[in-house]
Every structure is written in C-alpha cells, then in structure tokens.
Amino acid sequence: MLALSDRGFDCTVAQLTSAVPVLEQAAQLRPALVLLDLNLDDADGLDLIRGLRSIGAKLLVVTGCTDESRVASALALGASGWVSKAQPFERLLDAAESVMRDRPLLGDARYAELIQLGTARLEAERELKQRMAQLTVREREVLWALSEGESAGEIAKALVVSLGTVRSPIQGIL
Numbered sequence: 001m002l003a004l005s006d007r008g009f010d011c012t013v014a015q016l017t018s019a020v021p022v023l024e025q026a027a028q029l030r031p032a033l034v035l036l037d038l039n040l041d042d043a044d045g046l047d048l049i050r051g052l053r054s055i056g057a058k059l060l061v062v063t064g065c066t067d068e069s070r071v072a073s074a075l076a077l078g079a080s081g082w083v084s085k086a087q088p089f090e091r092l093l094d095a096a097e098s099v100m101r102d103r104p105l106l107g108d109a110r111y112a113e114l115i116q117l118g119t120a121r122l123e124a125e126r127e128l129k130q131r132m133a134q135l136t137v138r139e140r141e142v143l144w145a146l147s148e149g150e151s152a153g154e155i156a157k158a159l160v161v162s163l164g165t166v167r168s169p170i171q172g173i174l
Contacts, residue, residue: 035096
C-alpha cells in the first residue's frame with residue numbers, strides 16, 4: 001500500500017478472499033482500481049469482474065494462475081490487464097499505474113489474440129452450462145461418478161441399481 005501511495009494512489013486495502021464481501025466492499029468504497037486474484041477461497045475471480053466493472057472500477061488481475069485462457073477470459077470480461085504473482089513487485093506497481101492512466105499493458109495484436117481466446121473460452125463454458133442444465137438429476141449423478149473415475153458397474157453398485165439402469169443415463173450424457 002505504501003508503494004502505491006508513493007506513486008500517488010489513494011489506497012484502501014481490503015484483503016478479502018470471498019466473493020460476497022468483495023462486491024459489498026467495492027459497492028461501498030467505489031474504488032477506481034481493484035487488484036483481483038482469479039483464485040478466491042469460495043469463488044472464481046472471473047465471476048466478480050462484471051460486478052466490479054459495473055461500479056466503474058478498473059481491474060488489474062494479479063494472479064498465480066498459469067492458464068492463459070483464464071487470464072484471457074478475464075480480459076474478455078473487462079479486466080484492463082494482468083500481472084503474474086511471479087513478476088517482481090515493481091512490475092505490479094508499473095502495471096497498476098498504467099491501468100490507472102489508461103495505458104495499454106499489451107500490444108494491440110497480443111491483446112486481440114487474448115480477447116479472441118477468452119471470448120471463445122467463455123462461449124464454450126456457456127454452452128457447457130446449457131448442456132449440463134439439460135441433463136436429468138440421474139445423468140448428473142452418473143456423470144459426476146464417471147468424472148471421479150468410477151466404472152458403470154461401480155456406479156450401479158453404489159446407486160443400488162442394475163447396470164442397464166446406469167447405462168441409460170450414460171447414453172443420455174453421450
């Protein structure tokens with residue numbers, strides 16, 4: 001906070017790891033800039049970006065996440081840029097200052113590439129959620145068990161149903 005203050009930032013620190021307090025604090029404080037991690041204890045930082053942008057905050061993602069498509073999704077949702085937690089602290093300060101002064105952190109071509117990647121990832125997630133919503137409760141149970149590595153026979157035994165009863169939801173999933 002002192003380093004940001006030395007650069008002319010009016011700082012308030014709210015080190016929160018849960019989604020609800022982040023949005024509540026932001027609505028009260030109306031920050032110009034939010035440094036946001038993508039990995040919160042009970043939420044995905046991506047889910048906070050729209051809410052934070054709606055109050056007018058600029059967002060700088062500061063994350064240890066190495067999944068470029070998640071960072072790209074943050075940009076596609078409206079984050080101004082990102083800095084890896086592995087970068088030197090001075091890089092974080094420079095990035096925060098650049099975002100506040102509306103200076104780009106990336107070249108136009110790289111930014112466009114990441115926006116395209118992020119938009120594609122967000123669309124794929126939306127489609128997956130739509131498909132999941134169409135599954136029956138039993139199909140979701142079976143899908144979960146399959147994702148945990150259980151075989152159809154193991155699932156049938158755990159659910160106390162016949163193998164044929166488990167294969168039907170598997171066909172529905174497929």
